[in-house]
Amino acid sequence: MHTWRMEPINAPSPRAKLDQRNRLSAADWEQAALDVLAESGLAAVAVEPLARRLGVTKGSFYWHFPTREALIQAAIDRWERNDEEHVIAPIEAVSDPRERVRELVRQVSHKHQSHAVFAALFKALDQPLIGPLVERVSQRRIDFVTDAFRQAGFDPVTAANRARLAYSAYVGFIQLAQVGQPRMSHEEFEAYIRDFIEILIPR
Amino acid sequence: MHTWRMEPINAPSPRAKLDQRNRLSAADWEQAALDVLAESGLAAVAVEPLARRLGVTKGSFYWHFPTREALIQAAIDRWERNDEEHVIAPIEAVSDPRERVRELVRQVSHKHQSHAVFAALFKALDQPLIGPLVERVSQRRIDFVTDAFRQAGFDPVTAANRARLAYSAYVGFIQLAQVGQPRMSHEEFEAYIRDFIEILIPR
DNA sequence: GCGACACCATACTTTAGCGTATGGTCAAGC
DNA sequence: GCTTGACCATACGCTAAAGTATGGTGTCGC
Numbered sequence: 001m002h003t004w005r006m007e008p009i010n011a012p013s014p015r016a017k018l019d020q021r022n023r024l025s026a027a028d029w030e031q032a033a034l035d036v037l038a039e040s041g042l043a044a045v046a047v048e049p050l051a052r053r054l055g056v057t058k059g060s061f062y063w064h065f066p067t068r069e070a071l072i073q074a075a076i077d078r079w080e081r082n083d084e085e086h087v088i089a090p091i092e093a094v095s096d097p098r099e100r101v102r103e104l105v106r107q108v109s110h111k112h113q114s115h116a117v118f119a120a121l122f123k124a125l126d127q128p129l130i131g132p133l134v135e136r137v138s139q140r141r142i143d144f145v146t147d148a149f150r151q152a153g154f155d156p157v158t159a160a161n162r163a164r165l166a167y168s169a170y171v172g173f174i175q176l177a178q179v180g181q182p183r184m185s186h187e188e189f190e191a192y193i194r195d196f197i198e199i200l201i202p203r
Numbered sequence: 204m205h206t207w208r209m210e211p212i213n214a215p216s217p218r219a220k221l222d223q224r225n226r227l228s229a230a231d232w233e234q235a236a237l238d239v240l241a242e243s244g245l246a247a248v249a250v251e252p253l254a255r256r257l258g259v260t261k262g263s264f265y266w267h268f269p270t271r272e273a274l275i276q277a278a279i280d281r282w283e284r285n286d287e288e289h290v291i292a293p294i295e296a297v298s299d300p301r302e303r304v305r306e307l308v309r310q311v312s313h314k315h316q317s318h319a320v321f322a323a324l325f326k327a328l329d330q331p332l333i334g335p336l337v338e339r340v341s342q343r344r345i346d347f348v349t350d351a352f353r354q355a356g357f358d359p360v361t362a363a364n365r366a367r368l369a370y371s372a373y374v375g376f377i378q379l380a381q382v383g384q385p386r387m388s389h390e391e392f393e394a395y396i397r398d399f400i401e402i403l404i405p406r
Numbered sequence: 407g408c409g410a411c412a413c414c415a416t417a418c419t420t421t422a423g424c425g426t427a428t429g430g431t432c433a434a435g436c
Numbered sequence: 437g438c439t440t441g442a443c444c445a446t447a448c449g450c451t452a453a454a455g456t457a458t459g460g461t462g463t464c465g466c
Contacts, residue, residue, distance in 0.1 A: 023413055023462095041329060043246070048453060058454085059414050068454070123326040125381050126244055135382040161398040168375030175374055178328050179338040195364040199402060226432095226443055251423060261424085262444050271424070 024054060026064040026074065033075040038116035042124040045072060069129065076133055079117050083137070087111060088144065097151035101166075102197050104145065108170060109193050119174045142167050152201065166200055227257060229267040229277065236278040241319035245327040248275060272332065279336055282320050286340075290314060291347065300354035304369075305400050307348065311373060312396050322377045345370050355404065369403055 032054055036044045047068055051058045065071045091107060094100040108115075118137075124130040142163050149159035184192065235257055239247045250271050254261045268274045294310060297303040311318075321340075327333040345366050352362035387395065 046453060047455090056413090057415055059416075061414095062455075063413060122378055123328075125326075125378075131382060138379060138382065157394065158398065161395050162402070164376075164395060165372055165399060165402065168373075168379060169368055169371040170375065171378055172371030172374030172376070175325055175328075175378065176341060176371060179334060179341065191360065192364050192367060195361065196368060199365070199368065249423065250425085259443090260445055262446075264444095265425075266443060269425095 022055070024056065024060060024064070027078075028054070029061065029064055029071060030075045030078050033071055034079055034117055037075065037120050038113065041120050042072070042127065042130070045075070047071075072129055076121070076129065079114070080133065080137065083114050083118075087114060088141075091144075097148050098153075098201060101145070101148045101152060101201055104148065105166070105193060105197055105200075109189075115174045115177075119178060122171065122175065138167070138171075162200055169196070225258070227259065227263060227267070230281075231257070232264065232267055232274060233278045233281050236274055237282055237320055240278065240323050241316065244323050245275070245330065245333065248278070250274075275332055279324070279332065282317070283336065283340065286317050286321075290317060291344075294347075300351050301356075301404060304348070304351045304355060304404055307351065308369070308396060308400055308403075312392075318377045318380075322381060325374065325378065341370070341374075365403055372399070 029050065032050055033045050036050065036053070045068075047058045047061050051061055054060075061071075065074070087107060091100060091104050094103050121130050121134050125134060145166055146160050146163035149162050150156060152159075154162065232253070235253055236248050239253065239256070248271075250261045250264050254264055257263075264274075268277070290310065294303060294307050297306050324333050324337050328337060348369055349363050349366035352365050353359060355362075357365065
């Protein structure tokens with residue numbers, strides 16, 4: 001599958017001058033965890049299957065991480081930081097608030113990779129590590145969108161409701177995308193996004 | 204939890220004149236499966252835990268069903284029939300198409316039980332039994348809403364897009380409801396629904 | 407050129423759930 | 437009052453994955 005590598009969060013690791021043969025780092029495991037998380041869900045983030053995928057045994061894994069839970073924690077931390085940096089921050093650069101919301105919708109409707117992880121996380125809300133994360137991320141995003149709507153001239157209550165609606169539609173869409181439900185061509189999709197923006201931000 | 208019993212689909216079973224001591228029927232297992240499905244997701248619909256919950260052993264289960272998969276199939280069939288009958292059919296009774304969409308939103312925003320099952324199903328889209336079901340149900344519902352929008356005067360493309368948006372928002376909302384994300388009072392929720400309707404069906 | 411350390415393999419033990427085999431019990435009907 | 441059959445218990449084998457224990461190997465600093 002498309003292994004959409006993220007750049008390492010920590011600056012070039014101390015020993016990363018010339019990576020010897022096939023040795024793995026903790027970051028490699030985290031990245032692999034995010035890959036299968038996006039592909040096959042949290043349940044598939046299992047130690048032995050991951051080891052097989054990476055061509056090693058779990059002897060390797062338990063050197064880098066004390067437990068499976070620690071890997072998941074590290075992986076979603078990595079995802080959260082990356083997401084914050086690559087989807088939220090760029091939007092905040094746009095000055096005009098009205099255009100900002102439009103840009104947010106467009107932006108978010110195209111980055112397919114990070115959304116797959118997010119969709120997978122939504123399927124594991126019962127897990128103690130995941131629930132709080134999704135709640136925190138969602139709250140942050142809804143607040144952000146709400147703020148954008150207010151700056152666009154909507155009164156606080158209307159802004160909050162539109163933000164909720166928009167975010168719910170986003171969450172629902174990435175879920176439905178997995179059943180091949182939006183049987184749309186690229187043009188239809190673009191038209192849908194245009195309508196989406198028109199409906200939420202009239203005039 | 205609230206054991207919102209469904210009425211048996213098949214007319215009163217042959218031997219149900221006076222149920223002897225504690226014996227279970229296949230329908231009991233299906234209902235219990237739906238309960239834990241709504242509470243704890245599909246993974247929790249496991250034979251032995253279910254048996255413990257019902258106060259029996261799995262010896263009982265394997266008399267009623269050949270396999271776990273058969274139970275799940277029967278349970279979701281039951282859910283689908285019930286859902287079709289209790290949420291879709293009543294809506295179709297409303298004549299005015301505009302009011303029909305409004306009623307659909309209101310209706311759907313209050314029946315808390317069936318939605319919990321639906322939310323759980325969305326978390327198991329990868330499962331071969333669940334994916335096609337959710338796809339089928341979603342297609343049916345989107346088509347239904349699309350049709351309602353067209354009857355309300357929208358052109359076909361706009362109607363389809365608004366139906367997609369509305370349904371996505373619905374799906375997203377029941378997901379978010381599980382993280383306690385919409386920290387709304389009852390009044391706030393009602394106001395949200397009013398805004399929801401206003402935004403999607405202007406004028 | 408050698409010891410130390412990072413990285414990995416092998417070989418366990420444990421746990422939880424699926425499924426099977428088989429025998430027990432209790433109510434109904436003849 | 438004895439048999440039948442619906443319903444359930446008990447005991448077993450199988451599988452996959454989580455951890456643990458321990459030993460092996462290459463590569464670096466010195």
